[in-house]
Amino acid sequence: MALDVIRQPTYNTTFLVFLSLFMGFFSVGLVIDQSELVSLSLSLSLSLSLAHTTHAHNEVCSTVCESRFCSFPPLLRYGKYCGVQYSGCPGEEPCDELDACCKIHDDCIGNLRFRTDEKP
Numbered sequence: 001m002a003l004d005v006i007r008q009p010t011y012n013t014t015f016l017v018f019l020s021l022f023m024g025f026f027s028v029g030l031v032i033d034q035s036e037l038v039s040l041s042l043s044l045s046l047s048l049s050l051a052h053t054t055h056a057h058n059e060v061c062s063t064v065c066e067s068r069f070c071s072f073p074p075l076l077r078y079g080k081y082c083g084v085q086y087s088g089c090p091g092e093e094p095c096d097e098l099d100a101c102c103k104i105h106d107d108c109i110g111n112l113r114f115r116t117d118e119k120p
Helices: 002-007 011-023 034-051 097-117
Strands: 066-068 077-079
Touching: 077 097
Parallel strands: none
Antiparallel strands: 066 077
16 A cells, blocks of 8 residues: 555645655655645754755756655755755746745745845
């Protein structure tokens, strides 16, 4: 049964697989409610924000949905927006709900950097 869930992931399963790979472990059969999912999402966002940079206008950005480097979590790329130093091109639609969360994170970090770069 667990293998079927991994082959046909739902949004929550996809998020948990991504989170598990990113943190360097794989958990099977983890049951989680919505409040714990939000808490895990915020924790992941905070940890990624320390190492994540959004793309500059002169860098190559993603226009293709992909899933690469899954066996090496620090280089993990998912969709168009998920991954350290990896982001979709401006105006690109996310591939799925997980990718949409990463896009929101990228936008938030971009706005935060914009505010910290402002002169008083």
